[in-house]
Amino acid sequence: MLDSLHHEAEIDGVEVRYHRFASKRIRGLYVDGVITLNPTAISSQPEMLCILAEELGHHFTSSGIILDQNNLLNRKQELRARRWSYHRLIPLERILEAYKARVKGRFEIADYLGVTEEFLQQTIDRYKEKYGVCVSVDDQHILYFEPLGVLELFPLDNDNLL
Template identity: 60%
Template structure:
């Protein structure tokens, strides 16, 4: 269901999405309003994470960035990945997982509809951006290492 929602978003942006046999090390590619997802990815959750990152390239990248030895291309890759993290795991969704009593990374990732690796990458990015914790809407403190949520009570 969640993968299909991203497919609809891509279609709304006039982006064609095609599942193709790609090199085993290539999970997805974006060029000229077309996204290719590696057909060999085993779950819709994996495909959703890759599709989100490729949509991130649509929103944040320009030109051919396949040469990752160029620092400018690596920066664009990072921007696309960050876009995907914010798209699939905004801080509010971490609070939602807490409210749903999801415990541990596996349950949280399952609740959010992402892989554990994608969840960890998003947490790592939030750690770089905010430090060990971030306060959300003056109601929740999200501790990023280890991951946890604390409700803030106002007197």
């Protein structure tokens, strides 16, 4: 998935660089078509994927310098980039895919999806905020966000009803 995001960035003309920032608080930055990731502040591949996705989200959804998070408009742009990353890395169908693969528990689901548990939880929280307690993914499945689970629907055979 990390390679896929790198490729997506490249296709859209976004350069991805790696740089050791003095502060470990800075894990990634997006400025003028360049994403810079701080490998010393990132502890795992899943974390790298989540940060790259968010920074790519800034490319697609943000404008200007939004470092001052005391500014409401900047916070809104930050949230928009995060939401983009949630939908990009974990669309509803991927959660359903994990269910079909019989993956259980948040740790295992996050591992299966290649993201951090924190990112998975933030994504679930976003979907719950957007859809409510549950959402129909297709004609055969309802995805519940609290507790996280899938209800599989079976078609009725009208010829064999009582």
